[in-house]
Amino acid sequence: MSHNEVARFEAIVLPHLDDAYTFARYLLRDEHDAQDAVQDAALRALRHMDGYREGDARAWLLAIVRNCCLTLRRKRRDDRSPQPAELLERLPARGPSTDARAIRGSDRALLERAVQALPDEFREVIVLREVHELSYKEISRVTGAPVGTVMSRLARARDRLAASLRPTQEAS
Amino acid sequence: MRCTDCFELLNAYADGELTAEQRGEVDAHVAGCAECARQLATLTTLSQSLREGLVRYTAPDLLEARIRASLESPALQGTPSRWRVAARLTAAGLLVAIASSALTTVALRRGDDNSALEQSVLTSHIRSLMPGHLTDVASNNQHNVKPWFNGRVDLSPTVPLLDSVGFPLVGGRLDYLAGHAAAVVVYGRRQHLINVYSWPTSRDDAAPATITDHGYHLVHWRDGGVELWAVSDLGLPELDAFVATFRRAR
Numbered sequence: 001m002s003h004n005e006v007a008r009f010e011a012i013v014l015p016h017l018d019d020a021y022t023f024a025r026y027l028l029r030d031e032h033d034a035q036d037a038v039q040d041a042a043l044r045a046l047r048h049m050d051g052y053r054e055g056d057a058r059a060w061l062l063a064i065v066r067n068c069c070l071t072l073r074r075k076r077r078d079d080r081s082p083q084p085a086e087l088l089e090r091l092p093a094r095g096p097s098t099d100a101r102a103i104r105g106s107d108r109a110l111l112e113r114a115v116q117a118l119p120d121e122f123r124e125v126i127v128l129r130e131v132h133e134l135s136y137k138e139i140s141r142v143t144g145a146p147v148g149t150v151m152s153r154l155a156r157a158r159d160r161l162a163a164s165l166r167p168t169q170e171a172s
Numbered sequence: 173m174r175c176t177d178c179f180e181l182l183n184a185y186a187d188g189e190l191t192a193e194q195r196g197e198v199d200a201h202v203a204g205c206a207e208c209a210r211q212l213a214t215l216t217t218l219s220q221s222l223r224e225g226l227v228r229y230t231a232p233d234l235l236e237a238r239i240r241a242s243l244e245s246p247a248l249q250g251t252p253s254r255w256r257v258a259a260r261l262t263a264a265g266l267l268v269a270i271a272s273s274a275l276t277t278v279a280l281r282r283g284d285d286n287s288a289l290e291q292s293v294l295t296s297h298i299r300s301l302m303p304g305h306l307t308d309v310a311s312n313n314q315h316n317v318k319p320w321f322n323g324r325v326d327l328s329p330t331v332p333l334l335d336s337v338g339f340p341l342v343g344g345r346l347d348y349l350a351g352h353a354a355a356v357v358v359y360g361r362r363q364h365l366i367n368v369y370s371w372p373t374s375r376d377d378a379a380p381a382t383i384t385d386h387g388y389h390l391v392h393w394r395d396g397g398v399e400l401w402a403v404s405d406l407g408l409p410e411l412d413a414f415v416a417t418f419r420r421a422r
Contacts, residue, residue, distance in 0.1 A: 021231035
């Protein structure tokens with residue numbers, strides 16, 4: 001590993017370590033697995049520094065993190081974390097309407113749970129958009145899905161979230 | 173613009189992803205349509221709540237330390253399994269300084285003979301975590317590890333393959349402690365390592381007993397003329413599970 005490559009790695013990858021870890025936490029829903037995935041991703045990034053184009057370091061790294069997460073998830077068929085179905089059961093039942101006021105009143109734990117309960121393909125776009133604040137184009141780069149697909153997944157993800165955040169007792 | 177068209181564009185509108193022209197169309201529609209206006213308000217609020225409410229995690233210091241440590245690892249260029257082990261090792265090396273000073277305290281605190289063996293085993297375990305000290309033969313294949321001990325120690329150690337239950341084989345090494353040449357078989361568990369020491373004994377069989385020292389757990393037992401010690405910083409339930417599986421596999 002040349003000194004130059006290490007210096008480039010430190011300048012390009014390390015500033016985005018929190019982003020990488022956060023993304024992995026949401027994808028894997030387990031802190032130890034997230035750490036393993038990010039370490040794998042960092043090493044993979046280091047070995048592929050030549051594949052990195054100037055600009056957009058974060059999207060580049062997040063795409064690698066995502067791949068490492070998928071690999072790890074495949075390895076852990078017997079997932080230790082709760083399945084989306086179980087989490088969904090703890091959420092309020094779906095109802096006819098959700099208004100802005102009801103969402104505003106949702107506490108963080110409920111939000112977190114609602115996001116964790118989303119299917120993987122919805123959860124990743126929501127996190128990339130709302131936590132990492134990536135543009136559709138960047139999300140497309142990270143997930144490998146076309147921009148149109150990103151848009152429709154986001155819409156469907158928000159639809160589900162809005163439904164699950166509806167309070168059990170309708171606020172008048 | 174019809175409501176269905178507008179509805180599809182609302183998300184992109186809320187995300188600022190529309191062209192000026194499209195934005196104008198949505199604006200015009202929303203101004204005259206209460207349902208779409210309500211929908212837009214819901215989307216905007218949801219987005220805002222998520223941004224404010226969702227946790228942004230901070231990468232643990234140890235994770236960054238592990239990554240930085242692996243930058244210096246010469247084995248980086250090697251095969252995945254080798255750099256994995258090397259990265260783990262280098263990371264473990266970071267903890268050795270702390271652990272060594274803890275050991276000194278232990279040594280000062282206890283002077284009795286009963287703990288001498290325990291201390292030897294623990295010292296050996298910690299030394300093994302320093303870069304380059306873990307294995308003499310690094311392999312995840314039991315058929316490479318087991319024969320390696322032939323002629324090097326007075327017993328043929330058990331090297332069960334425990335990958336399927338989450339304890340991949342890392343390798344083996346020779347160690348000398350408390351007057352014994354010991355065969356050491358090394359297993360991994362996530363970022364943790366387990367050293368299993370064995371040497372011949374003439375003493376009777378004994379069921380596993382556990383000692384905990386400065387965050388390390390040591391489980392020792394005797395089985396069919398072999399003295400065994402398993403040492404790790406792994407949580408005790410997991411180490412107990414490992415020992416149970418290991419003994420079953422013998």
